[in-house]
Amino acid sequence: MFRKLLVAALACVLAVVAFVFVDRKADAAAAGVSVTAAQATNGTTTLTYRATVLKAGSIREITVAIPAGTTGRITSINGTVSSVTRTVLRWRPTRVTNVAVGAHLAIPMYGIRLPAGGPWTLGFKSMGTANQVITSGAGVLQPLRSYTPQVAVVASNPIPAQTTNLIYQATVTSAGTLAAVRMQLPTDATGPYTTINGTLTVSAGYATWKPKAPLNVAAGARLGIPVNGVKLSRYGGTMTFSVSATTSTGTVLTTGSTTRTFIAPPAAMPAVAADAFAGVPTGCPQTWPTTTAENAKPGTGDWVIPAAMNGTITAYLTKVSASCGDTVDLKVSSGNNVSVVAYRMGYYAGLGAREVWRQDNVPTVTQPKETIGGTTPDGKPLNMVSAANWTKTLSIPVDKSWTPGTYLIKISDGTQATYAPLTVRDDTGAKHDLLIQQATATWQAYNGFGGRSFYTSLASGSGRLTFDRPYDEGQGSGQYLALEQGLVFWAESKGLDVTYWTDNDLDQYGGQLKSRAGTLFLPGHDEYYSLRMRAAISQAIAQGVNIANLGANTAYRLITFTDESRRSWDIDRYTDGYNSTTWRYQGDAYASQPLLGADYVCAVTAGTLTTTGSWLFKGVPMGTKLPGFIAGEVDNVWPGLYKQPGQTTLVSGTATCHTNGRAAPMDTTVYTAPSGARVLNASTFAYGCFLVRRCPSNWAVPEPDAASQQAVATMIANVTEWVSGGTITVPANTTAAKVRVAVPKQKLATSTQP
Structure with a gap:
């Protein structure tokens, strides 16, 4: 003690x-x-x-x-x-x-x-x-000061696909004699690489800098090592960068990492000339009836092909779209006499169509088997299925009785029947409030007639697709009945000042967009875009044309029309398989998000959308469930891609990816361009089919009930009024337009590819 x-x-x-x-x-x-x-x-x-x-x-x-x-x-x-x-x-x-x-x-x-x-x-x-x-x-x-690495990477020009100088910065945490600094390079970057006050070696994605002579550094000293001449990959995103400084014996003087985001602004697009409108042909009107006047004419339900009449009869038209004064040839394979009836699709008191032209007892032949062929310039197979070898059955004159719109030509021998779709443009030069586009290029990509489509397989799928063959989907209508008729039916039921064209017309007449309409509606599945098509959309936004993309996966794959007829188009599937077919393969600047607001995620099984307090749902009680509305394919906002200034997300939801079973996010986005143009990206396929309560039979989608149809009709009215900046007023009907005919549900070809 x-x-x-x-x-x-x-x-x-x-x-x-x-x-x-x-x-x-x-x-x-x-x-x-x-x-x-x-x-x-x-x-x-x-x-x-x-x-x-x-x-x-x-x-x-x-x-x-x-x-x-x-x-x-x-x-x-x-x-x-x-x-x-x-x-x-x-x-x-x-x-x-x-x-x-x-x-x-x-x-x-x-x-x-x-x-x-x-x-x-x-x-x-x-x-x-x-x-x-x-x-x-x-x-x-004094208390010992503890230093952290505080790693940072400064870029002089942080733009994917361009050259930049990088400065790697870090704080020395332990004193010693500096012999080397190892720095992680941007993903897939290339040189030449240069530096100062030392030497630089590059290996396996890292650059190592060594001073000309060993440097004594104290704790707290700030390193700044330049790596110049770095050519960034065309793909950006958020990347991780590590920095490690060591002595000659390997003693670590500092080590740490940071992240840096490289974002590509929208790619520059070529100008698309606004060609003058051709004069109105003799016998064709200078003006066409209003939508209300057109839909007041007697409608008919005879346009419907019952499922029991599905068979082997097939047909196609020699034009995707036409204008008053044109003649369109029809090629039918049957062997029986048939009736050929042209129906203009619309509302018509709920019957959905009006008969415009017919010819009965038309003789037909059993046409020769379609051909499969074609090669790339270097000899690789294109696997193009073509029925161009068929003979003409009859010619159809498109005259003053053909009010511009979307048409289904019904070919029937009384036992079997099929459709051939046609879009009739208004080429008078009149400017309409709304233009609705038909996704004809996408219909053709999924068309499996003759046993080949783009998606048949990576090895045997088509690298060239032609409109010279019937559609095997939608009873011959392509994806029109499954995804697009609903939008036409709704717009015409409201009496909107609406006109129509196709993907092919966007490529040919895209420079006229501003003259044709104040607002453009893109349909549910408009995936395949040529350079002129994308350039025309980009130019239209810059000129003040409003865009509502009422679908997802839009402008995702890059095609090239083979000639000015636009009867066929090519897609590069040899450079890097399905990857090289996408616009984004050109670089992040070409993704859909910089143009429209969001980018493709995957094909999904249906998810439920829950309404919020957003203006999108004005008139729909908050918390309303819309089962199956997140359907088909979905887009969302990718953090590593360009976002338009001021862009916002109206609503988000999730569904399940077909390919991996994981949750797929969906974001509906809006932004206003410097021109004042308003752009909405809906990010789901379901608007069109909910508007007629008829979604594809092979979607895992609950049958939309009347309440869901009413909610979506209210939503599309809100979209129309917002995106048009109030220039389009949708009549405040309290009841959604009802379809009075029974149309068979269509099976829609889907892709499991990225």
Whole structure:
């Protein structure tokens, strides 16, 4: 007990002595005692005590104070270290050490682990062999500053597909002699790489910089290593960059990482000339009836082909679209006499169509088998299925009775029947409030007539698709009945000033968009775009034309029409399989998101959308469930892709990807372009089919009920009024237009490819 008390008392005395080793302030000042700390690579701290000798002599020992709470295995050099108390250490030299007045002492203590807190006043006392005080005083130890790597990467031109200079920055956390700095390069970047004040070697995605001569760096020093001439990949995104600085023996002086986002702005598009409208042909009207007047004419349900009449009869037209004064040839394969009836699709009191033209008892033949062939310039197979070898069955004159619109030509022998779709343009030069586009290029990509489509397989799928063949989907209508009729039916039921054209027309007449309409509606599945098509959309937005993309996966794949007839188009499936067919393969600047607001995720099984307080749902109670509305394919906002300034997300939801079973996010987005054009990206296929309560039979979609149809009709009215900036007023009908005929549900070809 006495011993413990003595030790405790001694500790207190020594602690006091540590602060008052000498009585005279002048001597203490002359000693010039200082205590500094440095962090070692193993995480411990080295304290170095320094003092000036005041009396000559031979050193017997040096005692130093340490902060209370200090731990660690403490060592030194040129002497031995022992503990006097918990706060005092004794250092004794291993050999005779004679010092003269004015000499400078420096005693390092290694392996110290300092407590929290500080600053601390620590005493220093050196005793001679003659029991004289050689020097004595106290110094202030500031808390050890802990440095973090603070890695950063500065880019002079952070644009994908362009060249930039990078500066890799990091803070030295441990002092030492710098021999090399290893830096992670941007993903898929290329050189040439240059630097300054050292050499640069590049390997496996890293650049290593070595100084011309070893550099001594202190903890806290800031490194800045330039890597110039970095050619960034055409793909951007958020990338990770690590930096590690080491000595020649591999001791780490600093290491850490950071992230940096490289975003590509929208790609520049070529200008699309606004060609003058051709004169109105003789016998064609200068103006056409209003939508209301047209739909007041008698409608009919005879246009419907019952499922029982599906069969082997097939047909196609030699034009995708036409205008008053044109003649369109029809080619039918049957062998029986048929009736050919043209129906204009619309509302017509819920019957959905009006008969415009017919010819009965038309003789037909069984046409020869379609051909499969074609090669790329370097001899690779195109696998194009074509029925161009069929003979003409009859010619159809498109005259003044053909009010512009979407048409289904019904060919029937009384037992079997099929459709051939046609869009009739208004080429008078009149500007309409709304233009609805038909996704003809996409219909053709999914068309499996003759056993081949783009999606048949990677090896045997078609690299060239032609309109010279019937559609095997939609009873010959392509994807019109499954995805697009609903939008036509709704717009005409509301009496909107609407006109129509196709993908092919966007390619041919895209420069006229501003003259044709104030607002453009893109349909549910408008995936395949040529350069002229994309350029025309981009140019139209810049000119103030509003765009509502009422689908998803739009402008996703890049095609090239083979000639000015636009009867066929090519798609590159050889460079990198399905990857090289996409617009985004050209680089992030060509993704759909920079143009329309969101980008493709995947094909999905149906998800439920829940309404919110957004203006999109004005008139629909908040919290309303729309089962199956997130359907077909979906888009969402990708964080690594360009977002238009001011872009917002109106509503989000999820569905399940077909390919991997994971949750797929869906974002409906809007933005206003500098031109004032408003752009909406719906990011789901379901608007069209919900408007007629008839979604594809192979979708995992609950049959839309009347309440869901009404909710979607209200939503599309809100979209129309917002995107048009109020220039289109949708009549405030409280009841959604009802279809009065029973149309068979269509099976829609889908893709499991990315």
